[in-house]
Amino acid sequence: MLLRISALLLLLLYQNTSAQDNVSALTLPDTLKQNANAVIRLEEKTITISSKKSMNIKTKRIVTVLNEYGMRYINAAELFSKSTRIKSMQALIYDAFGKEIKKIKKKDFRERSISEGSIITSNRLLYLDYTPIKYPFTVVYTSETETSNTAFIPSWSPLDGYYASTEKATMSITSDPDLGFKYKAYNFDEGVLQTNQADNTLTLTAENLTAYRYEDYAPSSHKIFPSVLFGLQTFNLEGVEGDATTWESFGTWMYNNLLTGTDELPEETVTKIQKLTSVTDDPMEKAKMVYKYMQNKTRYISIQLGIGGWKPMLAEDVDRLGYGDCKALTNYTRALLNAAGVEAYYAVIYGDRSSRDIKEDFVSMQGNHVILAIPDNEELVWLECTSQQLPFGFQGDFTDDRMALLVKPEKSCVVRTHVYNAKNNVQFSKGQYSIAEDGAITGHIKIVSEGLQYDDKYAYETTSPSDMERIYKNRFDNINDIKLKETSIKNDTDAKKIVEDITIEANGYGNKTGNRIIFAVNAFNQTSSVPQRYRTRKTPLEIPTGFYDEDEITIQLPEGFTVEAKPNDVTITNKFGEYKATYILTNPTTMVYKRSIIINSGLYDSTEYNNYRLFREKIARNDNAKAVLVKN
Known part of the structure; x- marks a missing residue:
């Protein structure tokens, strides 16, 4: 009992010493820790624009880092240049109980140029370089900068990104009324954004924003995360006045x-x-x-x-x-x-x-x-x-x-800019393959791609043979131990088409059991990926790019075998697109497989995600549909 009381007193002591900044990880509510690698306890930014050539920014940021993946959310860094100077910077590090364990002054921050590779810039970066002893820990970061550029007032997003929650975020901007200050809020749910405007000062506050986990087919973060843009009607950019x-x-x-x-x-x-x-x-x-x-x-x-x-x-x-x-x-x-x-x-x-x-x-x-x-x-x-x-x-x-x-x-x-519809982004495939009596496959396919499917492949023309071999083996990963006998790539820049000619062979494509051979009819363009299942989907469903594939493959069956079973023709149609597959026996040893798939781009409510997942699941199942051959 005495040990429990002592531990409680110790906890209270740590909480009292850091109560002003609320830096103890033990006080975090479970709702903010859910799906979070870090919690922004406080993001407080105060901006004063006294003229079109003077902007002062004060920042206080308190971040509790829960694990190694949360390190990216510390954001204790500032850019500086001839027009922007850093007046002050400091970081305090606290352990899980809220006890201060390190103080880092401006002179101890690391400095580097942000020029890298083909990027040349005069800007430099002063940043915190801290290696934690253990998790969780909390960083209290404060800074003050001053710049003559008022063209770029920092935008405000109370959520930093996926897997980070926010306890409280505030943005306060005071501006000379003659400059025409303005702002616009995006993606806030009703009641989340608190606004106060008085005496040329705008204050925005948001509290208790829970973390988003990344979900398949979620819209990009700037389409769903809350944010506010700020601007001036008259501003200064490196000495040039703007409107x-x-x-x-x-x-x-x-x-x-x-x-x-x-x-x-x-x-x-x-x-x-x-x-x-x-x-x-x-x-x-x-x-x-x-x-x-x-x-x-x-x-x-x-x-x-x-x-x-x-x-x-x-x-x-x-x-x-x-x-x-x-x-x-x-x-x-x-x-x-x-x-x-x-x-x-x-x-x-x-x-x-x-x-x-x-x-x-x-x-x-x-x-x-x-x-x-x-x-x-x-x-x-x-x-x-x-x-x-x-x-x-x-x-x-x-x-x-x-x-x-x-x-x-x-x-x-x-x-x-230019908008592609699904049938602009096309891939036409025509080819043939033969199944041998031992299940080996040999075949050739010609693939013509246009639109954004051309965009995916136009660089193939200058890609090394070894890299192309890796790319093709990944594309045809449903054919084990595939050997690329011959490949040819022609980039028709006038027609904006890329043409691939590929000849392959592989042993054991067909699974031979006794006097039967079982093989997946769709050898060259299988769709195997199915969107992840979510018990509760939070984000909307976005299919950013539609596309259309059309395949026609002639399959030569081994002599002395007949088709015992083949997949049924199928057509699946809904709001997300259409899938068709047909299997035609033109003679006892020749099958013609035709397949087409169209996926429509679009933005849908989160409740539609499961329907889309089921649609893709049906496509994957049919793409792997098998035929059975039996020896006469």
Whole structure:
């Protein structure tokens, strides 16, 4: 009894010494620990914008790290540069009981450049480098920074990511009323966001947000996690004053201040481009020639020096050096096209495999990538200028189907990039294989891919043979010990198609038992993956990309065997797509297998997830359907 009382007194002592900051891991409610690797006990950010050239940010962040996977949520780091300085930084480390075990001052933080590989930047990072003794532990981090840039007011997301919960998060912003401060909240459930606005100060608070676990086919986090964007109608970016009242005025500001004067080319290059494109009057044919010229001449390297994070380097410098970042290469291509008499627009976008939109309803500095748009009658032809391989006018899933800002001298606007429907993303397969009496398989297949299925494969043309062998063995992993006898890849960049010719053989594909052979009819395009089962699904279901596959395979059966059993023809249709498979015996030893599958993209309520999982389960089961041969 005495031991229990002493332990209780010790716990109370630790709790009292840290009660102000609530750093004891023992006080965490179970609801916040569920699905969590870390709990943000407090995220408190106070921003003061006293003028368009002065923003002060104070941060206090208390994070209880529950295990090694929670280390990424400490976030005790600050960027600094010529325009941003760190006034103070400190971190206190507490054990599970709330007892202080380490104090780390600003001078003890680690410093490094964030230049890496092809990224060049003047920004540097000061960050906490701490190796824990044991879990759980708590970090209390405080900092103060000051910057002359007011173009980027930090966005606020009270949830840091998957597997992290939040006990309390607050954002307080005080701004000079003449600057036109504004904000917009996204993805908050009713009653979660508490708002207080008085005396030019906005305070936002959210409490007790439980952790999300990652779920198959969940939308990207920016579509479901609560967040708030902030901005000013008039701001400063590295000494350049900006206007973000409307997208039109913002685009005009970008054009006049970030693009004007950057597109001049050496006269020799102008003459070369004009001569190159003089063979045609068709603007699109001229543009194709220019794009190929740019791809052959340049390479990508990211440069983010000062305002260079948004202002492209001079086109004449790209022409001389042969490299640039997305802004520089896009602007250089725009300049080359202008020399050829072809109009083109610089376009700001979010480049990401998970589609992300420029928020059309909130005018501000957004985006992380730049591409080029060429008007073609009522359409826009989009060019990715950082790739030396992509065909002219092809958009992959890094930039397709999302809102982008077209930057023009006037009438700038936000538009959607190219949208692929399911039947644009196609794979046509036609081939044959033979089953031998001992179950061995030999066969050949020709596969033609277009749309985003082309995007998945266009790099095959320059992939090493050893890597291609690994890729094919993974694709045909249903055929044990497969041997690739011959492979050929043709990239038709004009048609934007990739054609694969593959010849294979393998022993034991058919399972021989006595006088019978059992084998899966679909040898070349089996779908085996089934979405994970969840007892309670929290996130919506998103199928981000639809596709269409069509297969026709002729199967030669061994002499002296007949078909004892074969799968039944099947058609499965619902809102998610359609699956069809037929098995036709054209003669006793020849079967023609035809299969088609279409999966529709879409966003669905979480309650629909199980129906989709069952649909995919039926497809996987039918794709593995088997035929039985018996010896006569």
